[in-house]
Structure formats: structure tokens, C-alpha cells
Amino acid sequence: MYRAQVKAVTLPAAQWPEEFCSPGRFAEACKACPDYGRIWSCPPGVPAAREAFAPYERVHIVGVKVIYDEAARAAAVTPERTEELRRAAYGEAKAVLRESLLELEKVLPGSWSVAAGRCELCSRCSRADGEPCRRPERMRLSFSGFGFDLGRVAEELLGMPLLWAAEGLPEYHVAVAALLERGAQPEDGLELEQKYIVADTQPWDQFQDEVMGVLRRMGCTVERQGDVRQRDVYYDTADDALLRGGCSLRMRTAGEAALLTWKGKPAERQGGLFARREEELPVFDGDLRGERVRTFLRSCLAELPGTGPEMLKRCAEVENHRRLVRVADGGGVYELAFDEVAYTGPAGGHPCRERQMELEHKAGGSEGLARLAAALQSALPGLVCAQGSKYQRARTLLG
Ligand code: SF4
Numbered sequence: 411m412y413r414a415q416v417k418a419v420t421l422p423a424a425q426w427p428e429e430f431c432s433p434g435r436f437a438e439a440c441k442a443c444p445d446y447g448r449i450w451s452c453p454p455g456v457p458a459a460r461e462a463f464a465p466y467e468r469v470h471i472v473g474v475k476v477i478y479d480e481a482a483r484a485a486a487v488t489p490e491r492t493e494e495l496r497r498a499a500y501g502e503a504k505a506v507l508r509e510s511l512l513e514l515e516k517v518l519p520g521s522w523s524v525a526a527g528r529c530e531l532c533s534r535c536s537r538a539d540g541e542p543c544r545r546p547e548r549m550r551l552s553f554s555g556f557g558f559d560l561g562r563v564a565e566e567l568l569g570m571p572l573l574w575a576a577e578g579l580p581e582y583h584v585a586v587a588a589l590l591e592r593g594a595q596p597e598d599g600l601e602l603e604q605k606y607i608v609a610d611t612q613p614w615d616q617f618q619d620e621v622m623g624v625l626r627r628m629g630c631t632v633e634r635q636g637d638v639r640q641r642d643v644y645y646d647t648a649d650d651a652l653l654r655g656g657c658s659l660r661m662r663t664a665g666e667a668a669l670l671t672w673k674g675k676p677a678e679r680q681g682g683l684f685a686r687r688e689e690e691l692p693v694f695d696g697d698l699r700g701e702r703v704r705t706f707l708r709s710c711l712a713e714l715p716g717t718g719p720e721m722l723k724r725c726a727e728v729e730n731h732r733r734l735v736r737v738a739d740g741g742g743v744y745e746l747a748f749d750e751v752a753y754t755g756p757a758g759g760h761p762c763r764e765r766q767m768e769l770e771h772k773a774g775g776s777e778g779l780a781r782l783a784a785a786l787q788s789a790l791p792g793l794v795c796a797q798g799s800k801y802q803r804a805r806t807l808l809g
Pocket residue numbers: 449450451529530531532533534535536537542543544545546548549
């Protein structure tokens with residue numbers, strides 16, 4: 411009935427939305443779709459691609475070309491029969507693609523897939539009845555729902571121009587999905603970074619130029635990577651077991667997509683340098699109740715005996731405007747982040763604000779981190795090493 415051709419290309423994750431995503435251009439077409447607001451994988455509520463994909467390093471875009479044989483095309487004589495044949499071939503290929511990417515997510519820690527079209531896991535989506543998604547651990551957001559130009563992606567990246575037929579089946583259909591992959595985690599999953607509190611005594615842009623100037627004079631390559639807005643909710647137990655244990659659990663949301671991040675006990679700490687285990691799980695709609703999320707939480711909380719997922723409650727909210735800069739010193743690659751942070755307690759109220767700077771080792775040798783940190787400290791004496799995570803800062807400042 412059909413045969414399939416598969417092609418995959420890999421791009422830097424930041425380049426993908428930059429070059430191929432124009433949500434404004436497709437907004438009206440999306441609203442005209444009968445699925446609009448009726449399926450959880452589709453708008454409204456799909457996050458901005460640039461923010462949602464910021465934690466990822468590369469994206470594998472996968473195209474499956476479903477080529478119909480002559481018998482199938484000849485049998486597509488009515489709209490009903492055409493739809494039946496399309497579902498049996500293209501629908502099946504989409505399901506195989508979805509399951510393959512979900513399997514890959516299991517072997518690539520922290521990866522996250524984007525689906526080829528709307529979610530079809532249930533015969534009727536619960537969103538149409540105003541209910542939460544029934545299978546958030548398997549539902550993945552729709553590729554075109556993010557506002558990607560599917561026609562350009564298929565033609566320019568995959569060499570598979572999309573085809574339509576006014577009647578019957580075209581020669582082929584193309585399903586396009588993606589798998590976002592995080593970069594290699596340095597030091598076998600350990601986060602290694604230097605954090606600072608920055609005094610509010612000079613214009614923020616001027617301070618950033620000074621920092622980048624110091625790094626350039628040290629021979630580093632320094633590239634601005636753009637701004638992101640982050641909204642984080644931190645959780646803890648009623649007796650602050652995470653805070654006391656030096657751990658944190660953060661839900662970072664962008665629209666209805668979210669990333670749950672566990673930061674374990676500091677494994678090493680010297681003059682503000684932190685090394686600790688970081689685990690991440692992409693989740694949907696910020697819900698901690700799903701079995702997949704609970705399994706993740708149980709494994710993280712094993713570091714703190716006597717705790718469990720059911721004991722967690724919201725403790726603080728952090729809004730951050732982050733400016734990202736990539737720094738390379740020949741041996742290693744680092745992420746420099748300039749943060750304007752607002753902390754709010756669980757009851758809301760007036761936020762506490764501060765500026766921070768982080769220099770985090772991302773790839774290659776990490777030996778240069780201490781050298782760069784020392785150079786910044788001596789060139790910018792107003793820097794104060796931050797002795798704690800954003801969660802600890804939130805709890806300190808909020809009292
Ligand atoms: S899993 Fe079911 S409820 Fe969730 S988005 Fe898909 S169809 Fe809707």
C-alpha cells in the first residue's frame with residue numbers, strides 16, 4: 411500500500427526557531443483549524459519555541475515520506491475512502507515515528523520530542539471537555555503548533571517538498587517530527603559554576619560590557635546569544651528538607667510546557683564554585699501528579715531520606731530575565747548568564763529583586779573556569795560570590 415523513506419538532519423537548537431519559526435505568520439491559520447483550543451498538543455498554550463528550546467543544544471529533525479503505491483491511489487475514489495487510506499498509511503507512519511522518538515527520549519537523558527502534527531493518542535481529546543490531558547507523559551506538542559514553517563523545513567532541510575491533491579491521494583505525504591537533545595553534561599552530569607551577586611551601582615549594560623571586555627582580554631571568544639525570560643516555581647517540604655539539604659526542585663514553565671530540574675547536594679564547593687548533580691525531566695502543564703513525574707521525583711528525593719513526592723509544596727517563585735553569552739577559552743566552553751531576578755513568596759506580594767551573574771562550564775576541559783573566575787574577581791572588585799542556589803537566595807531574601 412505504501413513505502414516509507416526516512417531522512418534526518420541535525421541543527422543547533424537555537425538556529426531552528428531562529429530560521430524556521432514564525433508563529434505570528436501562522437496564527438490566523440491556526441485559529442481557523444477545527445483543532446484550535448480542542449487538543450492539548452496544539453495552540454493556544456504552545457510555548458514560544460525560542461524559550462522552550464533554550465535548554466537544548468541540538469535538534470534532530472526527522473522526515474518520513476509516505477509514498478503511496480498505485481493501487482492505493484487508484485482506490486482513493488471518494489473523500490471518505492481517501493481519508494481511510496491516508497490514516498492507514500500516513501497515520502500509521504506518524505504513530506511509528508512518535509513511538510520511536512519516545513523510545514529515544516528514554517536513552518537520551520533530558521531529551522524531548524516534538525510531534526508530527528496533533529496528538530492522536532485518544533479518540534477524543536479531553537481538552538474538548540475542559541479536562542486535563544489524560545496521558546501527559548506521552549503527549550508531545552505539535553511541530554506546526556509552535557509556528558514552524560513546515561513547508562520550508564520539509565523542502566529546505568529534508569528535501570521532501572510537501573504535496574497536496576485536490577482529490578484523492580497525492581504521490582506522497584510527509585510527516586515531520588523532531589528530537590531535542592541536551593549537550594553532553596560536563597563532569598558526568600555534574601553542574602560546575604561560579605555565581606555572583608552584582609551590586610546595583612552601575613547601568614546593567616555597562617557592567618555586562620565590562621565583564622565581556624575582561625574575558626576578551628584574556629583571549630576568550632565571547633558571543634552574545636540572546637535573552638530569555640524564565641518563570642520558575644520552587645518546591646520543598648513543610649520542614650524545608652530540600653533547603654536544609656542544599657538541594658532544590660524547580661519547575662520552569664514556558665506556556666504549558668515545563669522542565670522539572672532537580673539540583674542535588676553540592677558535591678564540591680570552593681570559593682563559590684559548585685559541583686552538584688543535576689537531573690531534568692520535560693513535563694506538561696506543571697503537574698507533579700503523573701506517574702512518570704513521581705518516578706523521577708522519587709529517584710531524586712532518595713538523596714533526602716524520609717521525603718517523598720506527596721510532601722512537596724510550592725515555596726517560592728522566581729522570575730528571571732536572562733541574557734546569555736557563550737564563552738570559549740580554547741580548552742573549554744562556558745555559558746555566561748546575566749540575570750535580573752525577582753523573588754516572590756508562595757502567597758505572592760511585592761517581589762525582592764537582585765542582579766546575578768553565573769559562569770557555568772558547558773563542554774571541554776573545566777580547568778579554565780577557576781582562572782576566568784579569578785580574573786573577573788580581580789578586575790571587578792564589586793562582585794560578591796553567591797553562596798547558594800536561586801532557591802536558597804529566594805528563601806534568604808524572602809525571610
Ligand atoms: S493524550 Fe489524549 S488528552 Fe492528551 S492531548 Fe493527546 S488526545 Fe488529548
